[in-house]
Amino acid sequence: MAKPDSLGQFEQLVLAAILARREDAYGVSIHSKVRELAAPKAVSLGAVYVTLDRLEDKGMVSSRLSDPTPERGGRAKRCYRLEALGERALAESAVTAKRVWDGIVEIWGKEWGKRPGTEPS
């Protein structure tokens, strides 16, 4: 089984967005989910495209063109799907993030973990 590359923070956000959007994961929907996850940081659509290309090159996601739709001016969507390698990399990142979270809560206390905006999703 191929060992997945470690993920950058933005790559984790994009993979998590694809996971959340399921069948409806394409440029605009992924971007809106990434913005939601990265708030209050601003995220550009271009940055999402660059990361999707990189993840596709790494074999973590795959894409296909859907049928054209009128609300997009007759243009097709490029729909993305998480591949097994991407799922494994995301799972590893989540486990690491959880360990970091537990380590911080251990030092800073449980009260810190209950503050608004610090809850793990």
Added chain:
Amino acid sequence: MAPPKSAQILVALFTPPASREEVLGDLHERCTSAMQYYRDAIRTVPLVILSRIRRTADPQLMLMHALVLYLSYSTVTWFVDRPMLHESWSQWRLAVPCTVTLLGMILEDAYARPGRRSALRLARGPLLGVAWALLLKSALGAGHSGLALPLGIALYGGALGLLLTSALRLLFSPPSTSPQGRI
């Protein structure tokens, strides 16, 4: 709201064909005003181009092309105007057409339509690059710039470079042969 036709044409013109469909569709879907569309396009399209270049340009192959081009122009200079090689700016004069040719090849690969690549299509990149180098030589010459190469060196060096880089591209095909890149 539908974006302005002129803006869509501009975006379609600058976006590499491999990404054109989804980028135009996504920008159309997000469009709320003409100004917002332009802002979105300006922030998105350059990154799409850079990402496509990253996918289609192999750094090792590019380095090989750069060396081959430099050797081509240097060899021709050796035969046509040997004293030029000892002038103070000679290396820069030789580097200019090499850089422009390389740039032409990189852009041709990034903007190539996805699909199978024939030998003719592989030679189109170097051909475009050499044509650009000759155009730049004419422009530099017209401006009496010291960086312009003599016509003979530009022509023969370009022809030799075209031949060698085309052969190199036939032997080591550029990475992107599928619509999405390296898959």
